Amino acid sequence: MEHSTISTLRIDFVTLFPEMVQSVLDTSIISRARNNKLLETRCINPRDFSDDKHHKIDARPYGGGPGMILMAEPVHQAIRKAATPKSHVIFLSPQGRRLNQEIARDLSLKPHLVLVCGHYEGVDERLRSDFDEEISIGDYVLTGGELPALVLADAVTRLIPGVLKKADAVEKESFSGPLLDFPQYTRPQNWRGKKIPEVLISGNHELIRQWRSQAAETITRLKRPDLMTQKTGRKK
Ligand SMILES: C[S@@+](CC[C@H](N)C(=O)[O-])C[C@H]1O[C@@H](n2cnc3c(N)ncnc32)[C@H](O)[C@@H]1O
Structure with missing residues (x-):
C-alpha cells in the first residue's frame, strides 16, 4: 500500500518523562514535520491518572524480585485518553518484534500511533491486552521506552511524504x-x-x-x- 494523499500522522507518547520526549520532538526533521503540519504529537503522562496523593505509579512485584513495576491502571487511563478506535497502540518492549524499515513504512501509513513507554522493570502483564502490538528496537535492554519510541517516531516521520525535501531521498x-x-x-x-x-x-x-x-x-x-x-x- 502506498500513501495516496498527503495527510497528517498523529503520534501520542504515553510517557513518565514528557520533557525527554519533547526535547527530541522539538529538534531537526521531526520539529520541521510538526511545523509543516505533517506530524502532530502529544505527550500523555500516566502520573496524571494516578489516584495516589503522591502521584505514585509503580509498585513492588507480586512474588518478590528486584525493582518496581508500572501499575496497570494509570497507564491504561493514559492510553484511553490517547486512543480512538482508529489508533494503533504500540508498547515499546525488548520482547516485541524487531523494528525495521518495512515495519516503519507500514506504520507511516497509519493515521494515529500511540507509543507506550515502559519504565522500571516493566509494566503489569495484565496491560498487554491494551496493545495492538509490541515493538523492540534491538536485542538489548534500555532503562525506558522513551528512546525506543523516539527511534520509531523518527524512522516513521521521515517516510511521511513531504517531510524530506527531496522526494526521492527515501527511496x-x-x-x-x-x-x-x-x-x-x-x-x-x-x-x-x-x-x-x-x-x-x-x-x-x-x-x-x-x-x-x-x-x-x-x-x-x-x-x-x-x-x-x-x-x-x-x-x-
Ligand atoms: C528496564 S526495561 C524492562 C525490561 C524487562 N524487565 C525485560 O527484561 O523484558 C524498561 C522498559 O524499557 C523499554 N525498553 C527497554 N529495552 C527496549 C528495547 N530494546 N526495545 C524497546 N523498548 C525497550 C520497555 O518499555 C521496558 O518496559
Missing part, C-alpha cells in the same frame, strides 16, 4: 531497496590527500549511476552479506 536510502546506500562525497575534492572517485565529477550521469549501483552492491556484500541473500536471492 535511495539503505533498506528501501535490496542494497545499502552508495558512498557519498562532498567538498573538497582532495581532503588530506584522499581524492574522490573521478567519475563523480565527469558530468556523465549514466556513468555515475552505474558506478553508484556497483559501489552499493560492493558495500552491501562487504558490510551486510545477509541482505544479498535475503532480498535479492543472490549468493554471497
